[in-house]
Amino acid sequence: MKSNPNDSTLGKQVGLTCCPTCNKVTCAKSACCSRCDTKLIIRDYASLQKSWALLITAAILLIPANLYPITTLTNQGKVTQDTIFSGIAHLVKTDMIPIAIILFTASILVPLLKIIGLTIYLTAISFKLPISKKNLMIGFHIIEWIGRWSMLDLFVISLTVAVVNMGQLLDAKPAPAATAFALVILLTQLAAKVIDTRLLWDRLESKNDSSTNT
Amino acid sequence: MASDALDNSVTLCRSCDLVIRKRALPSGVRALCPRCHTQLYDTPYCSINGMLALCITAIIFFFPANTYPVLELEFLGSMRTTTVLEGAIAVYQQGYWVVAVAVMTAAVIAPGILLVSILVQIVIIKYGLQHSLLRSILKQALKLQGLLTQLTMLEIYVISFLVAAFNLADFATVSFSFGTFCFTMLFIMHLFLLREYDIEHMWSFLEK
Numbered sequence: 089m090k091s092n093p094n095d096s097t098l099g100k101q102v103g104l105t106c107c108p109t110c111n112k113v114t115c116a117k118s119a120c121c122s123r124c125d126t127k128l129i130i131r132d133y134a135s136l137q138k139s140w141a142l143l144i145t146a147a148i149l150l151i152p153a154n155l156y157p158i159t160t161l162t163n164q165g166k167v168t169q170d171t172i173f174s175g176i177a178h179l180v181k182t183d184m185i186p187i188a189i190i191l192f193t194a195s196i197l198v199p200l201l202k203i204i205g206l207t208i209y210l211t212a213i214s215f216k217l218p219i220s221k222k223n224l225m226i227g228f229h230i231i232e233w234i235g236r237w238s239m240l241d242l243f244v245i246s247l248t249v250a251v252v253n254m255g256q257l258l259d260a261k262p263a264p265a266a267t268a269f270a271l272v273i274l275l276t277q278l279a280a281k282v283i284d285t286r287l288l289w290d291r292l293e294s295k296n297d298s299s300t301n302t
Numbered sequence: 303m304a305s306d307a308l309d310n311s312v313t314l315c316r317s318c319d320l321v322i323r324k325r326a327l328p329s330g331v332r333a334l335c336p337r338c339h340t341q342l343y344d345t346p347y348c349s350i351n352g353m354l355a356l357c358i359t360a361i362i363f364f365f366p367a368n369t370y371p372v373l374e375l376e377f378l379g380s381m382r383t384t385t386v387l388e389g390a391i392a393v394y395q396q397g398y399w400v401v402a403v404a405v406m407t408a409a410v411i412a413p414g415i416l417l418v419s420i421l422v423q424i425v426i427i428k429y430g431l432q433h434s435l436l437r438s439i440l441k442q443a444l445k446l447q448g449l450l451t452q453l454t455m456l457e458i459y460v461i462s463f464l465v466a467a468f469n470l471a472d473f474a475t476v477s478f479s480f481g482t483f484c485f486t487m488l489f490i491m492h493l494f495l496l497r498e499y500d501i502e503h504m505w506s507f508l509e510k
């Protein structure tokens with residue numbers, strides 16, 4: 089899209105704001121959105137701390153999620169416990185590479201990238217790092233989109249547990265890491281959701297790439 | 303500038319607060335924020351009747367998708383099946399209620415409420431816009447729309463059938479059944495429904 093000269097005017101500067109729920113543009117002085125009655129906030133500075141808190145908790149929970157077993161399998165009396173990683177390693181050994189790649193991406197790569205990405209993003213806002221805002225925002229959109237795919241492993245576990253229940257013969261059960269993993273997904277999704285992305289563009293305004301478009 | 307907003311010629315990017323002048327778009331093209339590439343708006347091509355048909359079809363598939371087995375497993379002559387619902391319950395019975403709630407919400411509850419909500423929205427827009435009570439129901443439904451869409455993870459569940467089946471094929475015979483078909487159809491209908499759905503267009507009915 090071609091840009092015009094007044095490209096960097098912000099809603100804040102002209103007394104307009106956008107409703108967080110329904111995206112309607114309203115006069116910034118009004119307390120509530122005229123269309124859906126949501127409380128209007130021009131900038132949510134507290135969102136930064138909320139997001140940090142959620143993200144740090146998620147990062148801590150990522151450790152038990154990967155160290156503890158996520159499933160327990162009884163096969164003809166023999167009990168084996170698998171962590172996320174050993175489960176994937178087993179798939180590689182039995183030559184199911186495509187499935188191993190899918191699970192590796194959804195269960196290891198995505199949560200890790202999400203936590204690292206959000207950390208960079210929040211650090212850039214909190215400590216005004218001179219990282220390209222455009223790249224940060226593209227990364228943020230990718231994190232938002234791909235983050236939900238971590239749920240794949242939990243769905244697979246629930247299906248497996250329900251269908252493999254033959255007592256001592258063959259039996260699958262979830263193990264403690266499943267809860268930790270579910271919480272990691274929940275907390276990272278929330279951390280990305282609460283953050284007011286407009287703060288990034290305010291804080292670094294003087295620095296760089298506000299002029300790259302004009 | 304403030305008066306511009308009233309005639310809808312100006313919009314704000316919700317990610318970076320940039321002021322953007324709206325312009326007419328060819329159909330199927332999305333406007334992106336020139337600064338941060340967030341999606342701004344597109345040409346609404348939502349037909350209320352088309353959405354109604356898709357929504358009803360999706361609801362019809364919703365029930366067998368959740369009550370018929372989605373996965374069948376045969377091991378040393380004995381047979382086990384599971385539905386989407388039983389999957390969540392099995393995890394719950396093992397004490398992993400956090401996982402159970404997550405699975406239940408993303409695969410059953412959120413899609414169910416989403417479909418009913420869209421149906422209610424369409425019916426109100428078609429027949430009940432003059433009643434103030436129905437208008438406020440429509441408003442609440444539209445406010446919930448974003449959250450429900452995010453919580454609905456049918457596409458991920460469809461992939462999880464395949465992953466679970468390949469996983470188990472190692473030591474047992476696994477097959478799909480009628481429920482799998484219905485669930486996949488539910489996913490496809492919901493996909494087309496959300497392609498037609500345009501939240502800005504739905505809000506515009508309330509502003510009339």
Ligand SMILES: [Zn+2]
Pocket residue numbers: 107108109110111112121122123124125126
């Ligand atoms: Zn609003």
Ligand SMILES: [Zn+2]
Pocket residue numbers: 315316317318319320335336337338339340
């Ligand atoms: Zn923007």
